[in-house]
Amino acid sequence: MLKDEELIKKYRETKDGYLLEELFSRYKKVVLSKARRFYFIHGDVEDLVQEGMLGLYNAVSTFDSENKTSFKTYANVCIERKIVSAFRNFNRLKHKPLNSALDIDNNAEEVGKMSFVDPEDIVIANFHANWLKEKMGTVLSPFEISTLKLYLEGYDYLTIAEKLNKPPKSVDNALQRAKNKLTKYLAPYKTE
DSSP, rough: OOOHHHHHHHHHOOOOOHHHHEEEEEHHHHHOOOOTTSSOOOOOHHHHHHHHHHHHHHHHHHHTTTTTSHHHHHHHHHHHHHEEEEEEEHGGGGGHHHHTTTTTTTTTHHHHHHHOOOOHHHHHHHHHHHHHHHHHHHOOHHHHHHHHHHHHHOHHHHHHHHHTOOHHHHHHHHHHHHHHHHHHHHHHGOOO
């Protein structure tokens, strides 16, 4: 059995799809386990798995064998970054109307060129966001809420730990507890 690095080298030389498929099958469980760690409102783990597979493909495309990092380590980082990026982008959608707002009086020309978001989608997204905020207080501790809020705003573990004056391990534990509690609590409400 060829090592990952050897498979990549051979794939780049031959563009044989079988070799790429072999790499994908080796890392499918890694991608799935990383995707399951994230809660995705009205999403599906498969959405995050697809993002993770794109991260894996990116790793195959950009891996530098001259680097001292193994492909396994590099692939794990690429997969995780792609999944985290997709997860955060989804959570930013609730702010889209505010982020894309224009002063109609001063920007009439720009407003005429814009394609607008469906108002029904905005109302539904706001309803779900507000409902989730209400329910979080009954499910999560104040520390878990603070930690989750900062994480969803894009802060990394170390920055959250500094802001909350807690060790990074406490931040990690709080995020994992929050994810598990919300997944368990919201599972009956998930729509397919």
